[in-house]
Amino acid sequence: MNASYTAADSAELALFRDMTQRALAQEVTPYYDDWERAGIMPRTIWPTLGQAGMLCVDLPEQYGAAGAPFEVAQLVLGEMAQLGYGGLASSFNIHSNIVAPYILHRGTDAQKQHWLPKMVSGEVVGAIAMTEPGSGSDLAALRTRAVRDGDEWVLNGSKIFITNGLLADLVIVCASTDPAAGAKGISLFLVDASLPGFSRGKGISKIGQHCSDTAELFFDNLRLPADALLGEENHGFFYLMDELPRERLGCATQAIAATDGALALTLNYVLERKAFGQTVGSFQNTRFKLAEVKTQLELCRAYYQQCLHHYNHGTMTIEEAALLKLSATEMQCQAADQCLQLFGGYGYTTEYPISRFYVDARVQTIYAGTSEIMKEVIARPMLGR
CATH class of the missing domain: 1.20.140.10 (Butyryl-CoA Dehydrogenase, subunit A, domain 3)
Structure with missing residues (x-):
């Protein structure tokens, strides 16, 4: 699936490294200590990173991204981590290197056109919700359920330890659509955080990565359109x-x-x-x-x-x-x-x-x-x- 990525040459890497370092020095370094003390980054940092060309850099150009090689996406992440901005790096990694590729690889053309340009610009912040209070890493024990009701899905349940949970506009939610099938009955849904039935708990206080907001999410009879399903049912x-x-x-x-x-x-x-x-x-x-x-x-x-x-x-x-x-x-x-x-x-x-x-x-x-x-x-x- 990733064979299309070609290795970046040294000049390309140097160009992106310089761009990233300058953007971080100007837009992050002067404020990072304050963000850490506040326990959250300002929502405005996302469009700022988008304007600097740092978000989802390896997405195709048709979505407004640079179409850069995979190594460049890792370079941007690495520059954040090397400076000691672990919270920013983790939030960025979820948004650019996890959520966006799920949509690129499994989304319909309509889903990609709707979400990916907004993720590149920072207009939309992405999160992915797998972990639950009672199941941890055991995906077969998911209690969050999505039930088909006509042309809609009805989502109920909760997730915990969700990076970008407080600021996310889009959450990929893992839910059971066939409980009898265990892990093989899981589906993924693109959940618009503005929908009725979506709510967030208060931010979870952590010992580190303070400015990377982490929250518990709740879904209470949240109705999703049929086209919110990401990929095929039960293939999550x-x-x-x-x-x-x-x-x-x-x-x-x-x-x-x-x-x-x-x-x-x-x-x-x-x-x-x-x-x-x-x-x-x-x-x-x-x-x-x-x-x-x-x-x-x-x-x-x-x-x-x-x-x-x-x-x-x-x-x-x-x-x-x-x-x-x-x-x-x-x-x-x-x-x-x-x-x-x-x-x-x-x-x-x-x-x-x-x-x-x-x-x-x-x-x-x-x-x-x-x-x-x-x-x-x-x-x-x-x-x-």
């Missing part, structure tokens, strides 16, 4: 499996880029900070810890490049995506911990940005499939299951 689980490689690649992009950012901060610190009459960087323990972080980072980067190549050629498997997500996000958490340790007491203060890298990293091993789920995905084929 298969669509989710098809899109998982891209979603987990995005997590790895954030992990590797954020570790680059955390390591750069740490190197600057240990070369300047003095203890016992010498720089912290002159201690053998510091050198060894930095070497360990660098080694694991580069190993993950090498596997990431291999997976990226496979993705571009349409051959990346679910197992490879799980291996990448598990290794990269676990590496990120360990690296952030080691880097923060080298800051000593200062690392535990919000005054030093390394603390944000630390708390923002933690959720990476949870969303998009926990590390435990990744291990199951990896182990089952090994055992012939």
Whole structure:
């Protein structure tokens, strides 16, 4: 499905990197601390990012996007993560790298024409709603139901931990349309958040990624037109499996880029900070810890490049995506911990940005499939299951 993406050349990547860095420096950096304290980004940042050409960059040009290669979409995401803007990166990833591709790959022409240009411009913010309060990662246990009623669907249920939940205008909702079929009875729906019966809980307070708004969503006899169905009825689980490689690649992009950012901060610190009459960087323990972080980072980067190549050629498997997500996000958490340790007491203060890298990293091993789920995905084929 992804074979149409061609690798970006170095000049193209450099152009987009420069554009992204300038836009972030002007539109995000001066305000990001305020957004973190507020626990949400302003709604106006989305059209601002759209005007800067940063949203959904790899969508076809017919929808107002740049038609750029997949690597460019990951580059934009990585620049956010490297600067320590984990909340922005996660919200952006959901909107541009998850929701938009679902519509591009499974939507009708009418659905694409209606939603994608607005997502490119930032007029519409996207979210995807899978997780429920009682089921977590168990899609077979979904309690949200969609029942056909004439020319409409009636949606009832709730979702939790939904990134962009407070600001989303469009939510892809996973609902059971054939409860007896379990995971094979799931369908996806394009839900306009302005419809009667759609409501949101208050924002969920988190230990990290504060400005990425997260909420519980409720559907109370919400009536959807028949054409709100995304793809075919009862095929939702298969669509989710098809899109998982891209979603987990995005997590790895954030992990590797954020570790680059955390390591750069740490190197600057240990070369300047003095203890016992010498720089912290002159201690053998510091050198060894930095070497360990660098080694694991580069190993993950090498596997990431291999997976990226496979993705571009349409051959990346679910197992490879799980291996990448598990290794990269676990590496990120360990690296952030080691880097923060080298800051000593200062690392535990919000005054030093390394603390944000630390708390923002933690959720990476949870969303998009926990590390435990990744291990199951990896182990089952090994055992012939």
